[in-house]
Amino acid sequence: MEEKKKSILDYDTVALDEENHALVIIDQTQLPYQTEILSLTKQEDIWNAIYLLQVRGAPAIGVAAAIGIYLSAREIKTADFTDFYQEFQKAKDYLDSARPTAVNLSWALNRMEEVVLKNKEKTIPEIVERLHQEAVEIREEDIWVCKTIGEYGLTLVNPGDGLLTHCNAGQLATVKYGTATAPMYLGQEKGYHFRIFSDETRPLLQGARLTSFELKESGLDVTVICDNMSASVMRKGWVNAVFVGCDRVAANGDTANKIGTSMVALAAKRYGIPMYICAPTSTIDLSTISGEDIHIEERPAEEVVEMWYEKPMAPDGVKVFNPAFDVTDHDLIAGIVTEYGIARAPYTESLKEIFKKKEEALKAEEKDT
Incomplete structure (x- = not known):
């Protein structure tokens, strides 16, 4: 039996590759001509993906930023909270500079920063894991949010x-x-x-x-x-x-x-x-x-x-x-x-x-x- 061709809706717009610790996105600058999946691990590449509209749309940008700052936190090598937080802020400010109009970018990054500050008494590995959990939660929330918006919107039309x-x-x-x-x-x-x-x-x-x-x-x-x-x-x-x-x-x-x-x-x-x-x-x-x-x-x-x-x-x-x-x-x-x-x-x-x-x-x- 011939395998069914994948629709663009069968791909994740933005996701976290747990095994390879990477932000995975559809390169939207290539659509509709070809479907290219990017696996990004470097902060510069994630910044460019947001700026160049490879990942775009306010909610998707927010999810990408949450995953991106989590991946950045994984790379901070210190056991001292003050040093960790200083490097985290640098990474946060860098990602936040990619697109100034979409509030979801700063919203997601600020939410991730709150996780850091609420857990400052914990070890750095524990903080990083909390950031991981928050990034996944932000992504899952987006699915519920959009579906619920759709349900309300449907009441307005015939x-x-x-x-x-x-x-x-x-x-x-x-x-x-x-x-x-x-x-x-x-x-x-x-x-x-x-x-x-x-x-x-x-x-x-x-x-x-x-x-x-x-x-x-x-x-x-x-x-x-x-x-x-x-x-x-x-x-x-x-x-x-x-x-x-x-x-x-x-x-x-x-x-x-x-x-x-x-x-x-x-x-x-x-x-x-x-x-x-x-x-x-x-x-x-x-x-x-x-x-x-x-x-x-x-x-x-x-x-x-x-x-x-x-x-x-x-x-x-x-x-x-x-x-x-x-x-x-x-x-x-x-x-x-x-x-x-x-x-x-x-x-x-x-x-x-x-x-x-x-x-x-x-x-x-x-x-x-």
């Missing part, structure tokens, strides 16, 4: 709906299910027969290369459109809801997501289509007051004028503006879907309520254990 998404907030951006695509995958399991429109997402084409690829592999009905076509398909009545992910949510509900998201939000508002942000609570940063306070990463000009072309497509020496993200104002957002419920305006209040639910759930979980 069978047969047309859904539009921008960039890639799919399984390739997380461990499993994705965030914005989680309702799509769960709906597929229930026979909802969604029609999905996937923006190309210039300039790196994560929608065309990644989202359409994984959705097609899973059997979903997906159509790729250029970024400037979203208003046209909305005007035709083909879109009933927009689901996108994000890399940071401010306290007032402003969100930073892949460049072009704000244009989708404006078009959706014009045509009365609800736009939902699918955001794990790890992506919500209540210390950031508004979108004005979110640092937007700028990337090389080559991504715009050279990357996909045989020859440069713009005149030599022309100026290029290439922000990786833009901010969608909270008044354009119908709801923020989290693993602890759906936040609605005013977000300054509802996001606090989401965190109260999270705190209560964690306390109940600790009590049970």
Whole structure:
């Protein structure tokens, strides 16, 4: 019998190779042309993988960072806690510098640092093992978080709906299910027969290369459109809801997501289509007051004028503006879907309520254990 060809969804987006002590990722810069699995052990290689978008998507970056800092801790050769902690902080700051906009990177690294500080009375090998356990737990949590976001998201739509998404907030951006695509995958399991429109997402084409690829592999009905076509398909009545992910949510509900998201939000508002942000609570940063306070990463000009072309497509020496993200104002957002419920305006209040639910759930979980 002929062996069934592996789907991209059969691979782990990000994982820990316990035997070889390595971070294992799909090199997403090679998709959809080839599936290349990278096994990374050096901090420089892990930093580059995050910066170069070989591993990308806020949740996946967080998991990769947790595994990466654990692997770094394994290499620290000292029995003294002060020396260990000093080297740990150096490694943490280094990894944290790879991508400034996605809050999950610093969130995961800070969570790993808390493990170190809570166990400072233990031996270094015991601390390293606690870091190992935490990295594995962060990865497993991501699967539960995404599935739960999908379940909440599914309550917002109906069978047969047309859904539009921008960039890639799919399984390739997380461990499993994705965030914005989680309702799509769960709906597929229930026979909802969604029609999905996937923006190309210039300039790196994560929608065309990644989202359409994984959705097609899973059997979903997906159509790729250029970024400037979203208003046209909305005007035709083909879109009933927009689901996108994000890399940071401010306290007032402003969100930073892949460049072009704000244009989708404006078009959706014009045509009365609800736009939902699918955001794990790890992506919500209540210390950031508004979108004005979110640092937007700028990337090389080559991504715009050279990357996909045989020859440069713009005149030599022309100026290029290439922000990786833009901010969608909270008044354009119908709801923020989290693993602890759906936040609605005013977000300054509802996001606090989401965190109260999270705190209560964690306390109940600790009590049970």
